Amino acid sequence: MKAFTKTKYGGPEVLQLEEVEKPSLKDEHLLVKVVANSANPADWHILRGEPLLARFAFGLFKPKDKIPGFDFAGIVEEAGNNVKHFKVGDRVFGESSKGGAFARYICVGADVCGLMPEGAGFPQMASVPVAGLTALQALITHGKLNEGESVLINGASGGVGHFAVQIAKAYGAKVTAVCSGKNVDFVKSLGAHQVIAYDKENIHRHEGKYNLIVDAHGNLSHSDFKRMGGRGVVVGFTTMRHMISLSITGRMGKFPLTQFTAQANTKDLEKLALLIQTGKIRVHLEKTYSYKQIPEAISYIEAMRTRGKVAMVWESID
Numbered sequence: 001m002k003a004f005t006k007t008k009y010g011g012p013e014v015l016q017l018e019e020v021e022k023p024s025l026k027d028e029h030l031l032v033k034v035v036a037n038s039a040n041p042a043d044w045h046i047l048r049g050e051p052l053l054a055r056f057a058f059g060l061f062k063p064k065d066k067i068p069g070f071d072f073a074g075i076v077e078e079a080g081n082n083v084k085h086f087k088v089g090d091r092v093f094g095e096s097s098k099g100g101a102f103a104r105y106i107c108v109g110a111d112v113c114g115l116m117p118e119g120a121g122f123p124q125m126a127s128v129p130v131a132g133l134t135a136l137q138a139l140i141t142h143g144k145l146n147e148g149e150s151v152l153i154n155g156a157s158g159g160v161g162h163f164a165v166q167i168a169k170a171y172g173a174k175v176t177a178v179c180s181g182k183n184v185d186f187v188k189s190l191g192a193h194q195v196i197a198y199d200k201e202n203i204h205r206h207e208g209k210y211n212l213i214v215d216a217h218g219n220l221s222h223s224d225f226k227r228m229g230g231r232g233v234v235v236g237f238t239t240m241r242h243m244i245s246l247s248i249t250g251r252m253g254k255f256p257l258t259q260f261t262a263q264a265n266t267k268d269l270e271k272l273a274l275l276i277q278t279g280k281i282r283v284h285l286e287k288t289y290s291y292k293q294i295p296e297a298i299s300y301i302e303a304m305r306t307r308g309k310v311a312m313v314w315e316s317i318d
C-alpha cells in the first residue's frame with residue numbers, strides 16, 4: 001500500500017511517499033481504507049521532534065514510528081474478532097494516537113473510532129477527531145461548562161477554536177471569542193456572541209469576566225486567567241517557557257486551571273458526529289489537498305494561522 005514514511009526528524013520534506021506492507025488485523029482493531037486525513041499541529045511537532053523533550057516519547061535520535069498522521073476517515077475493510085460496534089463497509093472516522101494515518105490503510109483500535117453521520121463527507125469527518133475531541137473535552141470534560149455560563153475562547157478561528165465556539169454555543173453557553181481582525185466575521189458566523197480582535201484590543205488588559213476560559217492559542221498567563229475567569233483550561237502553548245511557567249504557577253496558585261491531552265474514544269467521537277448530524281456544528285475546511293500533497297498541507301498549517309481545518313484526500317467518494 002502507499003504511505004508517507006519518515007526515518008529522521010525534520011520538516012515536511014523528510015516525508016517520502018512509498019510502498020509499504022499493508023497492516024494486519026488484530027482482534028480489537030479495525031482495518032480501515034483511508035479516504036481522507038486532516039493535518040494537526042501535532043503532525044509537524046512530531047515530524048520535527050519538537051519540543052526536544054518530546055523525543056523521549058517519540059524516539060531519542062530518530063522517530064520510533066515510521067508512518068505519521070493521527071486523523072482519518074474511511075471505510076472498514078476488516079473488523080477484528082472482538083469488535084462489536086462496527087462492521088465491514090461502515091464509514092468511520094477516528095484518531096490514532098500512535099500515528100499511521102497518512103497511509104492508504106490503517107489498522108487501529110475500534111475504541112478510537114466512531115461511525116460517521118449519514119451524508120457527511122470524508123474530508124469533513126477526517127477533520128473532526130483531534131480538534132473536535134480537544135474542543136469537546138476542554139469545554140465539557142475538563143471545563144465542566146454549564147448551560148447559561150459565559151466562556152471566553154482564545155484562538156477561536158483555528159481547528160480547535162472553531163469547534164469550541166460551536167460546541168459551547170450548542171451546550172447553551174454565551175461565547176466570547178478571541179481571534180485576529182481578519183477572522184472576526186468568520187467566528188461570528190460560527191455563533192460567537194462577542195468577538196475580540198487581538199490585533200485591535202490587548203487581551204492581556206481585557207477586563208471582561210467569564211465563568212470559563214479556554215486557551216486554544218496558548219498565550220494567556222496565569223494572571224490573565226485569574227483576572228478574567230472563574231476557571232480555566234489550557235489547550236495549547238506558544239512556547240516551552242510559557243508551558244513551564246503555567247505549570248508552576250498553576251500548581252502553586254488556587255485558581256482552578258487544567259492542562260490536558262485529549263483522549264480519543266468512541267463515545268465522544270459519536271457525540272461530535274451527532275452535533276454534526278443535527279447541524280449544531282459544521283466543519284470549516286480552509287483547504288483540501290490531494291494525499292500526494294500531505295507534506296505541503298503540513299507545511300501550510302505550520303504557520304498556525306489556519307482558518308478551521310485543512311484536509312487531504314486519497315479518493316473522491318460521496
Ligand SMILES: NC(=O)c1ccc[n+]([C@@H]2O[C@H](COP(=O)([O-])OP(=O)(O)OC[C@H]3O[C@@H](n4cnc5c(N)ncnc54)[C@H](OP(=O)(O)O)[C@@H]3O)[C@@H](O)[C@H]2O)c1
Pocket residue numbers: 040041042130131134154155156157158159160161178179180181183198216217218219234235236237238260261262301303304305306307308
Ligand atoms: N491539549 C491537546 O490535547 C491538544 C490537542 C490539539 C491541539 N492542541 C494544541 O492547541 C493549539 C491549537 O491547535 P489548532 O489545531 O487549533 O491550531 P490552528 O488550527 O493552527 O489554530 C491556531 C489559531 O491560533 C490563532 N492565533 C494566532 N495568534 C493568536 C493570538 N495572538 N491570539 C489568539 N489567537 C491566535 C490563529 O487565529 P488567527 O489566524 O485568527 O490569528 C489560529 O486560528 C496548538 O498549540 C496545538 O498544539 C492541543
